[in-house]
Amino acid sequence: MFLPIDSAAAKSDLPRNCTFSESDWRILAGFWHPVAFCHEIAEKPVPAKLLDVDLVIWRTGAGISVARDLCPHRGTRISAGRVDGDQLICPMHGLHFDPAGVCSKVPSNPDQSARISPRLRLQTLQVCERYGIVWTCLSDNPVWPVPDWPGLKDQSLKRVFVPPNTWAAAASRHVENFNDVAHFPWVHKETFGGSEEDRFPSYDVTETDYGLMFQLGYEEGGNRFPDDVPGDSRHVVYTYQLTWPFSTIIVIQPNDSWYVQYFADTVCPVSAYETRIFQVATDTTGAPDEEFLIRESLMINDEDKALVEAQRPEDLPLNIRDEVHIPADAMSVAYRRGLVNRFRLGGALVS
Known part of the structure; x- marks a missing residue:
């Protein structure tokens, strides 16, 4: 009182x-x-x-x-x-x-x-x-810069803003899911996921000045790109660029096309278990189909949301031994290690 x-x-x-x-x-x-x-x-x-x-x-x-x-x-x-x-x-x-x-x-x-x-x-x-x-x-002296995003910093390209959404999940759980590729054919089968029999090639995660980066090719089911290239599926190269701690841009490029899409995802840790998600996209048409892109993005988010909110423990395990990993988890493992080794998250207060 x-x-x-x-x-x-x-x-x-x-x-x-x-x-x-x-x-x-x-x-x-x-x-x-x-x-x-x-x-x-x-x-x-x-x-x-x-x-x-x-x-x-x-x-x-x-x-x-x-x-x-x-x-x-x-x-x-x-x-x-x-x-x-x-x-x-x-x-x-x-x-x-x-x-x-x-x-x-x-x-x-x-x-x-x-x-x-x-x-x-x-x-x-x-x-x-x-x-x-x-x-x-919240600090007078930020320790890390705002993300430097390709495509989205080009003022000649129209930006599309996906309506923000709040998830009952830790920001780190959302970020790890956004940077995960092995769930595509299982979670996103109604949008862009390929066959459940897909095998994902090994990929290398590179440390950058801003965070982490990796590149991966994937055979997408369907054909969602406005480049008039025919086909019932497309081979697409995904380049992920993560800026510490919670921001990622994916550069999405079909390998038989001039078309490139830039899709950025950044999240506000409202609390340890509540996350506000902001997503911005553009593409090399200069004027992306806003209605289609928003509708598709919301569908993809909805496919992820319930699964991420139900993950346990709610906190992201930063001890690598606390969960079992598969080869497709290279980015996840690098992300968890970086949060600990670079910033001492999940550890004792450093005096």
Whole structure:
């Protein structure tokens, strides 16, 4: 009911009821994470959550701002307020905050020219707008860059935004599934999966400056590409590029075609067991069929979702011995090892 008198000494930057271990939370707080599509941020403030931290996202003439969803006056959820011009206004007492989070007006003050305490300031975060996505970081010093995605950074190619979805699963479980190839003929038989008798060739996973990369050829069932190449199936080369910790772009190219599709998947770890998924795609037509691409992507996601949400344990096992692996798991094994060896996730807090 009451905070202790010496609340400053007891205060922690970890969110209340944090679902992550302290060490994992502090490590993940150092990365850029997606929290919304830019087009979702319009006239009203938008609530979001990252690593169990409640956030507010709002747009002004200065661009998009992100802050902790907490008015410093009485702890109100400021996302329930409104935006007026360049001011974010608290719904409880009408305090105004500028794009940098500085309080510019206290309506109830009898002397409107009086100095406003500098403590009346929102806890703003760093923001980056790229690929039509709002990225933010809970740390003042990000440890890893925002992904550098081929195709999607080409301004001449139209981007398609798949409606975001939330999965009741760990971000790492989703990422591992997105980078898995051996499930294609079993899970995606209604979309692009081939025969259940398919054998997957061995592939090498390469460490890159940004994360991991591998390439694999696959005989897709059906013919889903708009390049007028005939056939009931297509041989396709998939190139996966993973940026630590939770972002992947797949470059999809039929080997008998000029056509290339770029499909990016990045996820916001809302909590340790809840994941918000953002996907952006384009292709070398310059104007992809938006309706078809969205419909197909949602179907593929639905084929995956229930299986990933039901995986146990919910946490991704980072000890390689905790699960049994098959040759097609080369990417999965490299991903788990990298999370441990590069960033010490799943381990003790490093002092």
